[in-house]
Amino acid sequence: MNRQSLVRIVICCGFIAVLVAGVAALGHAERNGEGDGAVTVPILVYHRFGPTAADRMTTPTAIFEAQLQYLRDHGYTIIPLRHLLDHLRGRAPAAPPRAVVLTADDGHRSVYTDLFPLARKFRLPITLFIYPSAISNASYALTWEQ
Numbered sequence: 001m002n003r004q005s006l007v008r009i010v011i012c013c014g015f016i017a018v019l020v021a022g023v024a025a026l027g028h029a030e031r032n033g034e035g036d037g038a039v040t041v042p043i044l045v046y047h048r049f050g051p052t053a054a055d056r057m058t059t060p061t062a063i064f065e066a067q068l069q070y071l072r073d074h075g076y077t078i079i080p081l082r083h084l085l086d087h088l089r090g091r092a093p094a095a096p097p098r099a100v101v102l103t104a105d106d107g108h109r110s111v112y113t114d115l116f117p118l119a120r121k122f123r124l125p126i127t128l129f130i131y132p133s134a135i136s137n138a139s140y141a142l143t144w145e146q
Helices: 003-031 061-073 081-088 110-122
Strands: 043-046 048-050 058-060 099-106 127-130
Touching (some): 048 110
Parallel strands (some): 043 099, 048 058
């Protein structure tokens, strides 16, 4: 097995572990009388994308697309972070069962070139946390036009 395949397996296992942990925590609380009917909502955080995992912060775009397909195929609902926050503030109903929030940090250019087309394809809300001072200034960053 080559290194790239191993990296993909590790990334996929990490993704699945986050989902399983969220579902397991909810089930544990309900079985032990700790649940209050609230829904546990995993928040998946990404940074940048590319054809390969160039470093620990890069998710291969094909792996990200496979993760999105997995969520869809297994009945998960991607909700905007603002919906979850509004619920926690008492301003919105609870998130649906099997809800997941997607976020991307830093404003890397690949958020536009790789993530955005997939978000459109899957019709998903994704919350971006960006460094405004880097936009159109840093070589790695999004531009204001993007």
